[in-house]
Amino acid sequence: MEVRGSTVSPAETMAGNALLDEVRAQLAQIPLLGWLCGTLLATAVEQTVGESLAKALSLPAIPGLFGLRIILSPLFEILLAVIQYRRDIPGLVASLKTIAPDLALIPGAVAFILLVYILPTLIVARLSAPLTNRLAKWLLDRFPLWVSLLLHLGLFYATLHLWGDISEYRMLILRFILISIILTLSLNLVNGYMGEFSCSHPGFMAMGAYASSVLTVLFFVNDDVFGAPLLPPAIGPFMFPLALIIGGLVASVGALAVAIPSFRTRGDYLAIISLAFMFIVKSVIENLEIIGGPRGFMNQPKWANLPIVFAWTAICVWMIYNFTRSTIGKASCAVRDDETAAGAMTINTRRTKMVTFLFAAFWAGVAGGLFAHVMGYINPGTFGVLKLSEVLAMVYLGGLNSVVGSIAGALGLQLLMEVLRPLELWKWIVIPILLIVLMIRRPTGLIAFTEVKIEDLLRPRQTLRSSAQVPGEGR
Amino acid sequence: MPLLQVKNMTHFFGGLRAVHNYNLAIEPGQVRGLIGPNGAGKTTIFNLITGIYRPTEGEIILDGKNLVGFQPYEIAAMGIGRTFQNLRLWRHLTVLEHVKLARYSKIRYGLIGALFGTAERYREEAEIEERAYRLLEMMGIHHVANQVVINLPYGTQRKVEMARALASEPKLLLLDEPTAGMNPEELTEMVQVIRQIRDELGLAIFLIEHRMKVVMDLCETIQTLDFGEVIAEGTPEEIRSNPRVIDAYLGKEGVA
Amino acid sequence: MGRRLKIVIFSLVGVTLVVAFIFLASGMSPASFFQHLLNALQWGSFYALIALGYSMVYGVLMLFNFAHGDIFMVGAYIGWGIATGLVALGMRGILPLPNWLILVLTILLAMFFTSFVGMLVERVGYRPLREAPRASAAITGLMIGIILETGNLALLGAQRRNFPSLIKTQTYHLGPVTVTNVKIMIVFLSLLLMFGLHQFVRRTKWGMAMRAMAYDFVVVPLMGVPMNTIAALTFGLGSALAAAAGIFFGIAYPVLEPYMGILVGWKAFVAAILGGRGSILGAALAGFLLGFIEIFVAAIFPSTLRDVIAYSIILLILTFRPHGFFGEPYSARLRL
Known part of the structure; x- marks a missing residue:
């Protein structure tokens, strides 16, 4: 099939796919237990260093909902401003200027999410995978299902609690x-x-x-x-x-x-x-x-x-x-x-x-x-x-x-x-x-x-x- | 005493008399056939026996118990299983689920078990599943047990329906045109399956069929229905040569 | 035909009996009773006009058009826009029109434009989902309703709009009963529109196609009836009637607000079901019945009890007549 308008050469795509496959394969080795440990640690990180990290990234506070609001709301504001001041260019510029500080928060928010949530979760989950795999197997083999279930639920609750505590x-x-x-x-x-x-x-x-x-x-x-x-x-x-x-x-x-x-x-x-x-x-x-x-x-x-x-x-x-x-x-x-x-x-x-x-x-x-x-x-x-x-x-x-x-x-x-x-x-x-x-x-x-x-x-x-x-x- | 006895059953749809003075007696282990032209009232008789309609007059007695007035599910639980002319499968469920569901009335764990997942429930579900697998193996469709029925070929769907009917452990099985729409291969296979059911499970079978060859092959006695009335009853040979049957199928001034 | 006539006669007798009973039981004076009766006719004609739209869509396409109440609102606003615009033009002397002509133009144009809104709703929200489970289409209907409400709020703001008074209200005193020309006009025009719809459905080719689709929408399209056209027509007609209802509402209670569709629309929906699937006569009758119930409940009991009693009566009727007044028993083809 002909791929028109694509700037990516087939070889590159394949390399990209290979990388993606590798990432997927790495992630596929993590059991649910591992993911829960990862998120738990991520929320713990947020608890301990979140405040100071947010300050370091010049965010006013710890982002409430994974920084989604910080990222999206200036974009919405720009959109609304454009709609509002269609023909009034100076007005548009003025209103965009008021939005600019909000816009400047976006990199900080992205960095915060990366540093606090994504990286710790991934690293802990992947590194602990051999251990958590063995643990999950041991739990399932030695105990009835509900023991393992309760443990998972407990971990999940702990994550939620730490996250919500902010x-x-x-x-x-x-x-x-x-x-x-x-x-x-x-x-x-x-x-x-x-x-x-x-x-x-x-x-x-x-x-x-x-x-x-x-x-x-x-x-x-x-x-x-x-x-x-x-x-x-x-x-x-x-x-x-x-x-x-x-x-x-x-x-x-x-x-x-x-x-x-x-x-x-x-x-x-x-x-x-x-x-x-x-x-x-x-x-x-x-x-x-x-x-x-x-x-x-x-x-x-x-x-x-x-x-x-x-x-x-x-x-x-x-x-x-x-x-x-x-x-x-x-x-x-x-x-x-x-x-x-x-x-x-x-x-x-x-x-x-x-x-x-x-x-x-x-x-x-x-x-x-x-x-x-x-x-x-x-x-x-x-x-x-x-x-x-x-x-x-x-x-x-x-x-x-x-x-x-x-x-x-x-x-x-x-x-x-x-x-x-x-x-x-x-x-x-x-x-x-x-x-x-x-x-x-x-x-x-x-x-x-x-x-x-x-x-x-x-x-x-x-x-x-x-x-x-x-x-x-x-x- | 016959397994199922229908006495003087008459049914009206509004002013239309669909079934008139119908009688039937089936012994355990018998295979009986019901033939007749389109619209003769064959499926209506099945629906009357299984309680979907309530007969205007007459009695339907299974093992000495009058079935008239019972709900379809109660009649089914008393031991009458059926298949439908146009497949009536549950389109989102798997083959295994079909067969398991037919044992609904025999489940003992109740709502508590369903909600709280008691040990008893898991034991019983496992037991039902075990039986279901055996049944599917007998029908030769165990390899598709976990597939959703809608994706299966037509012949297999027919078998699923039959397996489902058997799973409720009926004493009497009503088959409504079990070979309708089948190709010759599927047809011979189906006849084989019906024979096997009769021989291995020893239940009585009452079937509606349009293909004469199948009816003649399988049934011990055959009833012919026309305009809701039985016009002939007898062995396949008798039916084949009965002039009234030929009339009913070909018309009075039928092609010579 | 004979059966239909019988039903009509029976229901008329029934309604009369109920009304007479209410009259006797409430112990109202005849004057106030007739006053309420007149109000009920006017109030019921809104319900009836809206219910017709629900009923037609439900009859032809087996869909709950949950956006219909909001189309009523849109119709009212379109009418308001046209009327205000024409009045303003008249004020500036650009296009001086007599008030009655403005009214006629408003009604006709609003019906015309709103029918396009209805067709648009069908095209965007329902046609792509015709093969899908009907419940999914109900969801899109709900969502379109929300879009229409919020869109109105966003475009026009939250303040209420007043419908310009085009007709000078004249009050006639028939003994102790007061009658206004507005009320008479609204009731008369509503009945005229319903009669027109009835004739359209019975006498024209398109009406016949609609009835055929209501009978069987699987086979009929195979017979060469253009399903999309009929669906659009059904939505268009229903929306036009809703627009008329909206304008009448605006004239009678000159305040418009974006959520007016919720208030009136859902009740009209229930009335449509009460009338029976796809029955024009049924929807109209049920609409008037609902009007009667509400006005008289409000007259006899504290008016806060209006909804409780109205819906309870509807529930009671549906319990004993699950297919509504004129609905045929049918088994829904649930396409899940």
Whole structure:
């Protein structure tokens, strides 16, 4: 094939490819354990020398989100200035001058990312690879899977904690991302695994948020409306999981009200009924003066700190992963693909749909409860069409029918929304356009219908030489 | 006592009488055929037996139990497996998953096991998988066990559907045109498979078929259906020479 | 035909009965009752016009056009732009037009331009996804809606716009009931547009093609019906009606804001479903019904309860008539 307009000669490309292959081969030897050690060290580096390094690189502070904002926002500003002063050249120059100092920060930010995140991670991960490989193998061989899993989760949590410790902002973003993961995964159960289109997730979230908030405020907080705490506030944090679970159950009961009329017939009825349900929930809350009505409900104790949110997210991912891999869970995929055939193969289709839907609603409720106790304040306006668009976008961005996809979707969209914050209003034009393009290119999302087995994630990576004999290695 | 007995079954779609006064008795281990021109109501009879439609009148008795009014999944769990005329596979699932899912009603670990991944669940899943592999081996499709069905050739898909129906451990297997759309090679293979199923698993088979050769080869007795009514019943030889059957297929003033 | 007629008669009788029941149960005076009835007709005609667009798209292409509420908003703004522009031209003496002509021009031009917005939405957001799962198209619809809202905010700013008052409001007193010429005009024009659409769908070749597509969009394109043209036409027609609704809304409640589509659009969507898939009559009736419910709920109960009660009634109806008023039972071809 003729390569036109390419300045790179074939030989050069091949050399480039060879280098890339070599890098890829080197990286393929690192097990997950190694990567986690690397990131942990990187965050530790940031903890210890981040401040002074940032100062040395003449950055005002440690970059919040991997310096993405520092790099992108001047570019946006230039773009906006160009749009604003199309014909007014002096004005353009003047405004560009005000942007210039921001622009000067970019090299520093890039250097910071390289020095603090990328290099330490790569070096530690690669150097420790022989050790971590052996460790991963030993863990898997000698102990049950969950020991290794817990170790990985622990390391991951430590990384997150160190990273989030730098600023209040990071802590908040992290918890929002984790909550979004719960929401996205649970909605994916309905829209992906079950193939229905549910719009009531914000409603379930609101039910969970309000139910758990009422419980915690009633029992553990001195509130104007609910009066003195019924139980000593000291035991509150221990009862918090119970409040969340009750919130989830309340959401499940709400889901029952949606499920009973809509699962009698197949088709679009779930979409409409769940949409109406969402509006009803919002409107009912607005009419309940005791929980603040349209003004919102506040005074929730902020118990949903990072470890709590992380633990709940881990439990949610684990349970949904378990569920979707079991034959009972896969029955919902069978119902989605062909309901008649599912019935003829002994699958109780109605029960399957109910169970999946209620389970999804439960997690939406838990996510709502966590959200309420992160913010310490909720109002019904939060749980409307915008939230629905957001969660749906996360599900379809990440990919239907995929646990990893949902995690990626929640993470991706949440980060995107943060990174594009300097765009202000235009953010809500750029993100939808990106999503539309994505939908046209990949209608089922980025990582749809892909399963990653935990065993595969945790397993040691062979060195390249010996991997040739092992089939299925180093895909 | 016959395994399955259908007594005076009649079914209306609105004002249209699709099946009229239909009777059937299948003994264990028997292979029975159901033939008839297009639109005679053959598939409707299958749908009535498997509970997709509820008969307007009549009884369907399996092992002494009346099936009328039960949901399709309950009837399937009682021991009637089926395949469909137009393949009804689950397009995003693998062959192995198909076969495993057909054992849904026999799973004992329940929701708790599914959610929390108990040891019992893994043991049971392994057991189901083991059985599924054996079944796939018997059908000769174990090499595609982990492929998504939509990518498989047509003949293989037919076999997947049959393996799936067998995995629910039916006492009676309903095959709706098992050889439809197959090339001659696939056809002989399929006939072989059906024979093997009958011989090795010893279940009763009731099949709808358009290819006379297949029906004549496989079935002990054959029913001929026309306009929802049985017009002839007997051994292949009897059916072949029955003038009413010839009429039904070729028309009354059929080409001489 | 006989069956259809029967349905129409039955539903009219039903509506009358419900209205009579509300009248008796609420204990309103006849005067205030008729006042509310008139308001309900006007309010319902917005819903009905918008619901028609949802219903047509849903009927022909089996899609939820989640951007339709925002097309209503765009239509209102286009109408506002044209009307303000023409009034300004008249003020400067460049193009002095009588007010009624400005109104007519505004309605016609806004419908014309908005139909192109609708076709653009179809071309950009829905056509590339026709083979994709329908849910993905729903996502693009939601996203286009957000783009339209935010785009409006970015271009015109957050302040509310006032629709120029083109007709001098005249109030007629029929006994204790007050009637304004604006209300009568809005209701009359809405009914006229609906009737026009009905005739278009029943009598023209294009209308027949649309009905055929609604019946089966897999086979019909194979019969030589140009699917893309029909899809564009469906979106165009629906958007034109939404634009008309937008202008009427602007005339009746002269405040426009970028998020007005959310407020009205989603409810109209639910009304469209209530009417039954692809049923023009159903969508119109359901729109008016929703108008009645909302106005009377607000009249009898605290107005904050309006949404709860309206949606609950809809849920109740859908529970017992899952296919809406005039929808045929069908099995959705879920293309996942």
